[in-house]
Amino acid sequence: xQSVTQLDSQVPVFEEAPVELRCNYSSSVSVYLFWYVxxxxxxxxxxxxxxxxxxxxxxxxxxxxxxxxxxxxxHLRKPSVHISDTAEYFCAVREATGGGNKLTFGTGxxxxxxL
Amino acid sequence: xQTIHQWPATLVQPxxxxxxxxxxxxxxxxxxxxWYRQAAGRGLQLLFYSVGIGQISSEVPQNLSASRxxxxxxxxxxxxxxxxxxxxxxxxxxRRLNTEAFFGQGxxxxxx
Numbered sequence: 001x002q003s004v005t006q007l008d009s010q011v012p013v014f015e016e017a018p019v020e021l022r023c024n025y026s027s028s029v030s031v032y033l034f035w036y037v038x039x040x041x042x043x044x045x046x047x048x049x050x051x052x053x054x055x056x057x058x059x060x061x062x063x064x065x066x067x068x069x070x071x072x073x074x075h076l077r078k079p080s081v082h083i084s085d086t087a088e089y090f091c092a093v094r095e096a097t098g099g100g101n102k103l104t105f106g107t108g109x110x111x112x113x114x115l
Numbered sequence: 116x117q118t119i120h121q122w123p124a125t126l127v128q129p130x131x132x133x134x135x136x137x138x139x140x141x142x143x144x145x146x147x148x149x150w151y152r153q154a155a156g157r158g159l160q161l162l163f164y165s166v167g168i169g170q171i172s173s174e175v176p177q178n179l180s181a182s183r184x185x186x187x188x189x190x191x192x193x194x195x196x197x198x199x200x201x202x203x204x205x206x207x208x209x210r211r212l213n214t215e216a217f218f219g220q221g222x223x224x225x226x227x
Contacts, residue, residue: 036218042221043218045218046215046217051214090158101147101149101214102149102161103215106158107158108158
């Protein structure tokens with residue numbers, strides 16, 4: 001079984017500042033990793049995913065994440081945030097083989113961008 | 116292109132009343148289908164998933180049930196709602212050999 005830990009429940013940041021949202025996972029098998037974003041009262045939208053290959057993954061809206069196998073982390077970063085980035089961000093993991101697309105999610109990080 | 120429809124968007128139901136939430140997927144066939152619940156501060160919890168018509172797997176024991184009467188239709192039900200059933204319910208689908216899941220817009224259920 002897999003588990004995901006997002007230690008920061010809320011991250012306040014000023015507009016145009018950089019941000020990092022932390023995600024650590026636990027699994028006994030190889031995994032795929034994902035970041036989703038959720039705007040208020042909406043579904044989840046995929047930001048980016050790591051399947052294999054380059055450990056630095058670029059996604060939509062200027063976000064990127066780096067897979068670190070030794071530290072079992074997949075932190076999300078953006079060099080300069082905008083007000084419109086205010087949302088909740090979820091890290092998720094699934095088994096690389098089998099697993100039936102079952103995603104295990106972290107508890108989410110609320111990113112609040114302030115002027 | 117594929118789309119997923121989930122309705123209603125919001126629902127207020129009294130304790131003890133029945134529940135039926137519907138989700139349909141268009142533009143694909145034989146998808147994996149999922150129901151997740153999102154409670155405040157608790158992330159997303161997988162409730163049910165289905166790999167085919169009539170095939171339902173329950174991830175956690177609860178007051179809810181799911182059914183898949185057609186290939187692209189997934190229904191979440193309850194005979195008698197509890198206060199603890201309140202939350203944001205999300206339907207999702209995924210391709211068999213693909214990796215990510217695609218989510219509907221969700222249903223905000225408030226049990227009063």
